Amino acid sequence: MKIVVCVKQVPDTKGGVKFNADGTLDRSAMLAIMNPDDKAGLEAALRLKDEYGAEVTVVTMGLPKAEEVLREAFAMGADKGILVTDRVLGGADTWATSTTLAGAIRNLDYDLIITGRQAIDGDTAQVGPQISEHLDLPVISYAQNIKIDGDSVVVERQYEDRYHVLKAKMPCLVTALSELNEPRYMTPGGIFDAFEKEVTVWGRADLKDVDDANLGLKGSPTKIAKASDKVKKGAGEKVNLDAQESVAYLIGKFKEKHII
């Protein structure tokens, strides 16, 4: 079985968000990590490899620095790593990103494609399903577990008040939730391998069946009209009193505001 996993390098927003003095986001002070949902997708692929035997190819699109997440993937046990990087791909929205990744994946053999549900920098959850559309594959998003049954995958998928057990014929695409599993640590042997292995680097010319009109900033139908770091709501009043006094203070405020 051949599995392709798409991963993204993102700034770590969880816990370690840093702000500049003017309240804007200090991106340079934040660590670049493998996006958590993608890492869960990679772990799911590696578990399928352990159980059924599989070749796991990891694909990332980004700046040359994104090679780091491929090295991390090697250290976890991935077999091949492909970095898709080119100036003309920059500024892509989800449409242009998904056409780019689909163009890269068309060069590969695969039975199953796994992507993370969403990246923590954009939170759109769009790229996985959009890749499946470009490749004309069935998609199951938000997978809670993934099993192989003959030529099909069987996946649990949560909705508001229920879950569906879904069966899709391979080839297909599944998007993974970080709740899916606990990703393994890099192993010492894996870390050694990670620096021995070759990362394959592809540019625009290596993408298959993709029109220039659908790539990069120019090929992105959505355009940013304005972006700003969020004005943080100012902190209100804070008191440090004993319990009774605290409560009396709050009741006083509630009365002032006609809440009670």
Add this chain to the structure above:
Amino acid sequence: MNKMGLEEYKGVYVFAQQVDNKLSSIAFELLGKGKDLAKDLDTDVTAVLIGSDVKGLADSLAEYGADKVIVVDDPELKEYRTEPYAHALSEVINNFKPDIMLVGATAIGRDLGPRVSARVATGLTADCTVLEIGDFPLVPRPGVEQKHNQLLMTRPAFGGNTIATIACPDNRPQMATVRPGVMQKIDPIKGAKAEIIEFNPGFTPNNKYVEILEVVKSVKDTADIMDAKILVSGGRGVGSKENFALLQELADVLGGTVSCSRAVVENGWLPVDLQVGQTGKTVRLQIYFAIGISGAIQHVAGMEDSDLIVAINKDEDAPIFDVADYGLVGDLNKIVPELTKALKEEMANK
């Protein structure tokens, strides 16, 4: 991308999500917003109702503001599945050519939206919290055509740390998924009727159809936190499942509902239905009590638009105090029962 014939695209369309032939709240919220946008554009609002045996739901869509209802009714559409629903909505778009297409950012909508946007080759802006009509670019720029009457879609990103306003000037429809619980429904107009248009593009199963082996409904005995006006929310600091009784008592006095942070769900103290925050739910309330919640950005993004936020935490440096209107530093085990008692007395004196 196809940039021809944009002027052919007219009207504001909303996907009227239903589950088990019951309309989801988001359908009415989108109609409420859709009506505002349609007014600015001098056009009308169309609900797209997709399912099996769903025609009977059209009247309530009319009562909540739909001028027209397109009904796609087919046995293949009984339970939500990506492919037949994506086919239905894409064909509606291809045939009726809406200017704007709104979909709820629900578990269903966030699956359906991207698939449909890729099929009809347009942009999609995820998880919007503000929608308005305006110019793009916002201010005229030399050498760039400024387009009027564009949908400007505003959404948080970076875990709620940044806000971006997005336009889709050269493709139609302008598509957005919209965060549930943010847009306002209108007061229903009893007896309102909409023009009903039945449309069936035909459904032939292909490789993209997945098979549903089983549907497991989780028994829901918990209140929906999205419907609450007051939430009493607890975090890791509450300490145990049992200790949530303190929060329940406070909620009972105020007619509120208990909710929680992600840590509480991870500890197995409360079900995920009650989680507020990024992967849980966004709420906009009259009062939000954050009790023993440190205030991770994902949680804050889910509740900071509440009218009044009260934080109780023993750590005076907890980030939750940065968004709280009133912060009480101290032991929640002492403060919460004291507050419940005091509020009871106040209520009794009324």
